[in-house]
Amino acid sequence: MKQVEHGDRPSMGLLNLNEGDHKYQLTRHAPSEALRPFVKHYWIVSWDLTGLEPYPQHVVPNPCVNLVVERNNTFFFGPSGRKFSYLVSGKGRVFGVKFNPGGFYPFLRIPVSSLYGQPMNVSNILDVTAESLEDRLLGAGDDADKTSYIDQLLCAHLPAEDAQARMVNDIVQQIEQNREMLRVDDLSSYWNMHTRKLQRLFNQYVGIGPKTVIKLYRLQNAAEWMDRGLHCDLIKLSQDLGYHDQSHFIRDFKSIIGSTPEEYLHSRHPNGEGRGLIN
Structure with missing residues (x-):
């Protein structure tokens, strides 16, 4: 597994990034070579604010589709046109797949605008249920194993380059x-x-x-x-x-x-x- 270099630590749309650094841990990981025409990176956010005040993280979206794997909230999400907020509280973890701009269409084959404000079930694209994906990617275990698993899952549905x-x-x-x-x-x-x-x-x-x-x-x-x-x-x-x-x-x-x-x-x-x- 190759972790994506941060360089000057671009915020990727995370507002007030320096404060957020003290509230959660964010890592990004490169996909396999075969997926790079379609997938920008994988991202993993984990936090433990047990006994502490919740933290609202504000995000300016990028023009990318994301597969967000979160307990009881796993969907493909299309791009949004304005800032959204996520309340970081308690203890948790989220795993994400960030597609390149335009990179999700070859999997979807219908206009990506159909996802605007309408999240899509993972089973519409992948041979897996949301619950099994959550169990596999959000439980204990090495991040390299998790990214290898999602590599294999996406490669099983690899479209032709577009x-x-x-x-x-x-x-x-x-x-x-x-x-x-x-x-x-x-x-x-x-x-x-x-x-x-x-x-x-x-x-x-x-x-x-x-x-x-x-x-x-x-x-x-x-x-x-x-x-x-x-x-x-x-x-x-x-x-x-x-x-x-x-x-x-x-x-x-x-x-x-x-x-x-x-x-x-x-x-x-x-x-x-x-x-x-x-x-």
Whole structure:
């Protein structure tokens, strides 16, 4: 089993990651070679807050399908368009499979948008019940054995590689890494693809539209920078993210994060830390 290197420890959408580090343990593990065109990584979260206050972990979703294995709550979950929260309490463990953007469609063979707000039973795709998967992956045992088991389970249903899925993954990577990609028109021009075709492709392979994917990454960047105290001037932050209209930035931020940028910044740094955080 190869554990995924953290590098600069990207949050993967976990807000206020430094505080979360003290509440739970998160590891990521690479899939087998055969699955890498489809699966980004496996992730395992474990915690023991027995006798301690529960901790609400807020997450900005990525444009990926996840198989989440949790006691009495095991499903395939499609991408979401806004922040969600998970209450970490007591003692527990969750095992997850994070598919590449576009990587779940070859298993599903119907538009991934059908999963929006509609989790899918694992037995629809895999020859296993949720209960048996929970028993196998959430009990005691070595993480290497667990990832090897899920490798075998997914490889038993391995689809043919899909050139369209590979292209969608490349497009999403470009959105994530290139901050010049601010509008759907920018993507259409770069990929020489009509906007409507791009939207149909994302509907089929990703599950949410390209405009939403752009917003998720940009606003996730904004929230992470505020978490770390790297941006004191919200006007400059909005401009750095490509927003020329402050009200547009505020509206988008609230639609994804659930609060205005100023409210979010105050919640992370209520005393301003002597840095003049709001300008």
